[in-house]
Amino acid sequence: MKIRIARHTNHLQSIIRFYVDVLGLKLLGQFTDHDGYSGVFVGLSQHDWHLEFTTSTEAPQHQPDDDDLLVWYAHTKQEYEEINLRFLQQFILPINAKNPYWNNNGITYIDPDGFRIVIAKPPTYASF
DSSP: OOEEEEEEOSOHHHHHIIIIIITOOEEEEEEEEETTEEEEEEEOTTOSEEEEEEEOSSOOOOOOOTTOEEEEEOSSHHHHHHHHHHHHHTTOOOBOOSSHHHHHHEEEEEOTTSOEEEEEOOTTGGGO
16 A cells, blocks of 8 residues: 645645755655646655645645644664754754653654654664
């Protein structure tokens, strides 16, 4: 099975910058005016998942909750630190997570739509 997580946005260009330029995902595809929707697919090549972000003339009706998270697991300490440095270089500052687990095990950011993502520490982070 494959999975696509789709979300409507009013901030498509900011979302692309956040997830591609800063987080480091790849722009896998895009479409324009398909039945009134335009959007992009972002993810990592050769994986069975991706995120889809769409726009249309209608505004999104979602309300992010502090416990709605996309969690990204860094493989190495270097990857973890490089990702977080890119956020800081773009003046995207971390926030405290509602769930204290993530304050101890990662860093939380808010995307342009107000949804939270966590960059989780690799399991061996403390041993570096």
